[in-house]
Amino acid sequence: MTGPRVAIGGFMHETNTFGPSKAGLEAFVEGGGWPSLSEGPALINATRNVNMGICGFVEAAEAQGWDTVPTLWCAASPSAHVTENAFETITNQIVDGIRSVGRLDGVYLDLHGAMVAEHVDDGEGEILTRIRDVIGPDVPLVASLDLHANATRRMFDMADALIAYRTYPHVDMAETGRRSALYLRRLMSGERDAKAFRQVPFLIPIAWQCTSVEPGRSLYARLPALEERGIGSASLLMGFPAADFADCGPSIVVYAPSQEIADKAADDLLRAVAEQESAFSGRVYSPREGVLHAMKLADSASRPVVIADTQDNPGAGGDSDTTGMLRALVEADAKRAAIGAIVDPLAAIRAHEAGIGARVRLSLGGKSGIEGDAPLEADYVVESLSDGHLTASGPFYGGARMQLGPSACLRLGDVRIVIASRKAQMADQEMYRFVGIEPTKQAILVNKSSVHFRADFEPIAEAVLVCAAPGPMPVDPAALPFTRLRKGMRLSPNGPFFN
Known part of the structure; x- marks a missing residue:
């Protein structure tokens, strides 16, 4: 039977x-x-x-x-x-x-x-x-x-x-x-x-x-x-x-x-x-505050300080291409810092065309039209290239086989940037390693994620900070222009009522 x-x-x-x-x-x-x-x-x-x-x-x-x-x-x-x-x-x-x-x-x-x-x-x-x-x-x-x-x-x-x-x-x-x-x-x-x-x-x-x-x-x-x-x-x-x-x-x-x-x-x-x-609340830093605090912590840390770029989380509808946190790292002259992943297919193609070791002028990221955001134009060094295939073996993705399209590691100053052609939430250490960045050896890691990254990154983190750079998913949902919620719903814990 x-x-x-x-x-x-x-x-x-x-x-x-x-x-x-x-x-x-x-x-x-x-x-x-x-x-x-x-x-x-x-x-x-x-x-x-x-x-x-x-x-x-x-x-x-x-x-x-x-x-x-x-x-x-x-x-x-x-x-x-x-x-x-x-x-x-x-x-x-x-x-x-x-x-x-x-x-x-x-x-x-x-x-x-x-x-x-x-x-x-x-x-x-x-x-x-x-x-x-x-x-x-x-x-x-x-x-x-x-x-x-x-x-x-x-x-x-x-x-x-x-x-x-x-x-x-x-x-x-x-x-x-x-x-x-x-x-x-x-x-x-x-x-x-x-x-x-x-x-x-x-x-x-x-x-x-x-x-x-x-x-x-x-x-x-x-x-x-x-x-x-x-x-x-x-x-x-x-x-x-x-x-x-x-x-x-x-x-x-x-x-x-x-x-x-x-x-x-x-x-x-x-x-x-x-x-x-x-x-249901916690400390949120501006990009500059978060980077400066991370740099201070990193001075005496043996493990990376991990920052959540929460408002451009592709796991919450972002395009994973805003540049607010990248600008803050560069402007603060952060050392041994890495950020990922910025999704920019054209930049990835340009990096592949230029080749490893080349310096290439790019207008990186900032293509999704987010208020307060813009591409970051600069001369980037191409440190490594990838076809975008990887297996994300951490506890969140649990063995998912990813295909992120043409990808690369770019460097601007002492900041390394994972760029990819397709978006996926930065919630696995392999999403740095596939372009040659060893996350455990960085002083600062900036992940485009809100919480999922914690499963694989908290065990290697000295501290975890949450930053709010411009992005489509505000930390506080009361900032969203709702028009159709049910009457009497509060827009955040102890927040205003929807009217």
């Missing part, structure tokens, strides 16, 4: 509706630091041994002897809206794939939870609805979500379970896939839980959503404790606070043996988050 027949697929995008560039179909074909778009059986091999939800789910399904039916899986770097063409093309392929396979015992989707398309605000809600229309009300439908998901009532209603990551940096993405498989097994055996959904009434800046420090550490410690006491599944979603639609923001999802138990657990979690509202 064969095991349960389960369709699997995935469509992942975190949308910053204020970002400078949209995600077309080609962005998902390329993958943006993740495996490229894969269909049918190829998606299993493409995502195997990578820290992704679908990888963990497939491993658990294989261990239980399930018959998995792969449809399509893809991901792209966060950006502005997913284009209508990309959304419809990818969604239709997943839905048609599920429709075509006949009898199913369950469906699993690897989703992000904060996708906004040009024509659909609630991307995941639309995907789940279309799949529910195909499979009917009785086939269990489970989706794993990013911790930053902006969960909606429609998503909650359409899925039998939404199960979210519990770490930021997301070192548990594959583990969340495994937890999703275990919960789907319960559903396919006939068990059903009552469920509860709550939305938190304030936005949380992503720089302070980290789960390795307070208050995130204590809040997320509550979730496994609840499950040890009989709750089927509990998720706290911090939300992605740069999506201009009504359901942007944190939420709580609980599945439990009775409605009373589910409601109590959800209300207790909501109260716990509210009690920690003031704790």
